[in-house]
Amino acid sequence: MGDSGCGKTTLISVLGCILTPSEGDVWIDGEQIDYENHDLSQLRSEKIGFVFQLFNLIPYLTAVENVMVAMDIAGMKSNEAEKRAAELLTQVGLEQRLHHRPAQLSGGEKQRVSFARALANTPKIIFADEPTANLDSRQSANLMNLVRELRQEHQTTIAIVTHHEGLKKDADRVIQMKDGQIVSV
Template identity: 50%
Template sequence: MSSELVQVTDLERNYKRGKFKIAALNAIDLTVKKGEIVGIVGPSGSGKTTLLNVIGGLGKPTGGHIAVDGEDLSELADKDLTHFRLHKVGFIFQFYNLISTLSAIENVEVPMTLAGVPKPEREKRARELLAIVGMEQRMNHLPSQLSGGEQQRVAVARALANRPPIILGDEPTGDLDSKSAKKLMELIRNLRKDTKTTFILVTHDPIVVEGCDRVYSIRDGKITKEFTQTDINHFKMSQGKDSLEELLV
């Protein structure tokens, strides 16, 4: 098998709005290797969330191909797509999306419950995951009793629950102060090192960009630039001089 975990070829995603067709994604080609941390940047409305959702099996492409971990998503039947979403991808969102009536540990158990993992096993794994993200002391707290950074670490533990090879983040630091954002990026880099999990992170945040191995810039549904590690290092060195907007968009 090739080392490419995600292969997107000539991807197109249209939305219909009344009589009009909106081309949210247009001729997108990209690849992500196992264990990479890849960023996606671009202005509002450029198609970042649409792209992430298509990779995560939440929206079907209207053209082109997308393969994740050897599965061609356009060929999967609905029931296989449900299995794909449960086992192949984990999601983290800007506003954490934890269930407010469930404790931290219960939130982490949710994907395992859906996958049919028996209670003792899912409790054990949820505890282990909360320890990995540094939240084991707070496992019985409700989301409202946790800070934003703490809630996002619980959301990362939840995303890891069924051991997906890939985690997709839509503005994961968008609601965090810079200290919590740095801590989250550190956690993501450690997870990549320890578990070889692959991350694709949509972001506007320089802290996230600095922690990526590669970054794609998209505009009007098309990839306009690809930034390598060298470009990202240059960006790091020039902090304060080059703004993210000047450099990436």
């Protein structure tokens, strides 16, 4: 947690192996990450899921196809990927929206597609950057209920970056940041 611009997104980008740290070490699932010699794309594909603030859905693909992208990259067969994508979208309450493109979905529906995509390869950790920023209070509450259910069912660590104080109640641990520094845990 922290104010806008305090470094939350940068921190999860480093932890998620999108950005290289200027100092220190990152460990994922008991393994130290060697940013120069590690296949970071494969690592992200196998162990990390992302839910981006602006969803990052591919506009010309349907909801099911957007979820399948992550599995395709990981090398899953197309028919298996489509079946799993449909199951994940059903799990997040979008069974009636499988073949809708992002422009045909509400903000909350896009966010649920994004969560389904993040879960596609059964990651150890999901980084969610301001997942409630574009949602109204009802959609935010529904999304946080979904996060709790997904965390329990999939045994996945979900790290949520936010400046929204109301989300503290849903956290097992809160890390407070200010001016690029962790100030409390």
